[in-house]
Amino acid sequence: MLVGVVTQLRKEQARAVEDNARLMRELDNMRARLAESEETGTELTALRDERDLIRSRVAEMLQQLESI
Secondary structure, eight states: OHHHHHHHHHHHHHHHHHHHHHHHHHHHHHHHHHHHHHHHHHHHHHHHHHHHHHHHHHHHHHHHHHHO
């Protein structure tokens, strides 16, 4: 009976080790996705700022053309 319990505990430990490894891989993947998402967000903000700058320059040019 004791041998059966020990065998069962070893199986459960092996399963727990496998689950832990799988979860660590998933965590690493999620961290990579988060870093990529943050980078994309930063790039998006920069592009929006650039768009606003271009929009204001075009508006200024249109005003200058209208005054001519």
